[in-house]
Amino acid sequence: MSMMRMIGRAAGGFAALALFSSAAALAEPASYPVKVVTLVTHSSPGGGSDVFLREMSKYLGKYINATFVVENVQGGSGAKAMARVASAPADGSVFYATTPTYIYTSLMSKPQSTYKDMQPIANIFLDSEVIFTRTDGPFKSLKDVIDQAKKERGRWGAANPASLERQAAEQLKRAAGVNAAIVTHEGGGDMMLNVMNGTLDIGVGEIQELRSQLDAGKITLLATFNPERIPDKPDVPTVKESGFDVSLVKFRGLAGPKGIPDETAAIWDKAVKELLADPEYEKAYSDEVLVAQPIDHNDYPGFINNFATKTEEFLKTTGAIK
Incomplete structure (x- = not known):
């Protein structure tokens, strides 16, 4: 399945998210196998992934019965953070904030652990x-x-x-x-x-x-760099409109150590949909011009692998890797 087809499929699913909002607000958070979940990012405090995780953590406890903490593991353009997550227990207690960076680092610098050593769990946003x-x-x-x-x-x-x-x-x-x-x-x-x-x-x-x-x-x-103008920033032209044929979109999601049980991953599938339909959180992420794009644990690995394949092809054409 192509990346754009997966995105389209996910977008269709998101159209139904509004159905979750009132029910989710009243529901008890889903039971979870651990009490504390650590969300790891390679980003420094104030960086994009750090802001994404910290803001999301404010709301996640409403949908998953756990305490969420953010851990900044800097160094090696994500290499240290990936090694931290890949070697963690596969019990749902540790996740990594996925962005294209972890693909680029994996392909360009041969780190100890790569994207292939982690299990994609859920995509949450596309970022401008x-x-x-x-x-x-x-x-x-x-x-x-x-x-x-x-x-x-x-x-x-x-x-x-x-x-x-x-x-x-x-x-x-x-x-x-x-x-x-x-x-x-x-x-x-x-x-x-x-x-x-x-x-x-x-x-x-x-x-x-x-x-x-x-x-x-x-x-x-x-x-x-978006293919189209940002809806909340209609006066900002695209790079392509400015005369340079370049279009790119960034994804944001979560991956964990390999071996996370399907039943644990399924908790995230449901929680992400409820989270994105939460009116308070929706206002927060809309203010940050993030576009909700949920992809569940069944489809996210294919999305990531497809992105990695296309990225590797590009890096080879530019001579960045052999």
């Missing part, structure tokens, strides 16, 4: 990748950034070396015919500081990790 700059800086459009890069090379920021953001920047470089220096970071917070102080011309990231500075008017969105 955006290009941003400081509002009081010289760039008012993506064209301005590219023109600058043609004259003086330019400096662009991405979250870490093995990330969708880095690949988005690399693809933009190739499509625009420029040789900008791409400076990578272990988290979105550090990158933000370097964009704000003018060290970087632009950054590539997610709206949720930019929210505070965006709301304060200190940064401006120049474009989105």
Whole structure:
């Protein structure tokens, strides 16, 4: 099954989520085999995955009878976090925040544990990748950034070396015919500081990790890598509309150690649907411009493997891997 077909199938399922809202609000949280669940991310505090997990944790206890804690395991562009999760007990007590980063790290750096050593459990969101700059800086459009890069090379920021953001920047470089220096970071917070102080011309990231500075008017969105404009940001053009044929979408979900029982995974299938239909949480994730895209534990492995196959093909065509 193709990735887009899986997404379409998941979207059809999401159309029924509203049916869960009132019932879920009244239901008791589902019984669960452990009392404490650790949600691991490679992201630094304030980074996209960190924000995603911490916000979601506020609501998960309504649907799964457990306490949820977030653990930041930085290093190796996700390699340390993957090793932490892959070696954990397969009892539903430890999960990893899946993003394209864990695919890129697995393919590019041969870490101790890869995406193949973990069991995809559920996708939850699609996230918008955006290009941003400081509002009081010289760039008012993506064209301005590219023109600058043609004259003086330019400096662009991405979250870490093995990330969708880095690949988005690399693809933009190739499509625009420029040789900008791409400076990578272990988290979105550090990158933000370097964009704000003018060290970087632009950054590539997610709206949720930019929210505070965006709301304060200190940064401006120049474009989105989404195939279509972001519904809540209709004035922000796509990269493709700006003249550069690059489109990318980021997924956000959960994976655990291999061997998690089907009955435990099924608890997550149901809880994710109820969670996404929760009116309070729906407002929170809509404010962060996250698009609900549930994919259950039966279909998520295929989605991940398909993404990995396409990513590997791209990395080989660019010479990033052999």
